[in-house]
Amino acid sequence: MNNLAFKNKSFHCFKFKEDFFNILEEARKEFGTKKPVSVDVLFVTKNKMKKLNNEHRNKNYTTDILSFPLESEKELDFLDEVQLGQIIISPWKIKKQAKEFNHGLRREFCYIFAHGIVHLYGFDHMTEEEANVMNGHVDNIMNRLNIKRV
Template identity: 45%
Template sequence: MIKNTNLINISTYKNDVIYFEKEMHEILNNFAKYFKINKQIILDVSIVSSYTSRKLNFEYRQKDKTTDILSFGYDDFDLYDKMPFLNLGELVICNNKIKKQAIIFNHSIKREFLYLFTHGLVHLYGYDHQFEKEKKEMDFIVDSIFNPLKITRND
């Protein structure tokens, strides 16, 4: 795979939203390597308000609360078999929820944001954590993709 050819389209709801584009690309490259994806990956990321997060969470999951991240994948990967790229889907990340969780879990916003970004990517690729066995597998995959960045609690 050729490095830095993956495309992340980022949209934010206001100008002062914090995100870590360089590290997002590193994670996406690690993701491609882990899953042996040898084509360009296209990903949309929307960073939204608490209101939008709650609204989308209710609309698509029937849960009336703000959530940290939502993953909207294209479940038909066969569609992309003959194309030179793979469109993974969209991650919707709640800026305020990330900040609050970083405080609760006693680590940096950077770590919280990027770990959830990685978690969301793995969801887009079809993994879930409804059951303990699935959770262990998904956690292992997320850690395998995230840990090479060596982002500590204080970064």
């Protein structure tokens, strides 16, 4: 069984944990991971996210998600599960984006989480080509779960 360690240090009441588990399972299938996967998720306030984004990316603004892949998969191959890494989420930013893009809150949280999981699998969006590949994986996961933009 997949493992989702979850800690909420924001003021947001989170309602989509089951969806996050489903996204984790679909990502495992998407990338052909045979073992269960494990991800740590932390929700933080907008100010804390701004500070973390500045520390880790030299960007002085609040972002929606930060992903920190665990890059020792081969060294930890003896474990019964694959530890993908950590994800930090700003519920404040996700709520703001949902309103801006006219997306439902569930859809926005799930999309951002799937995006973060794909990052943990080593994908990025620095170029248009990379973005297309990455977004393709995110769309595959979202479509299989029937989570739409509404």
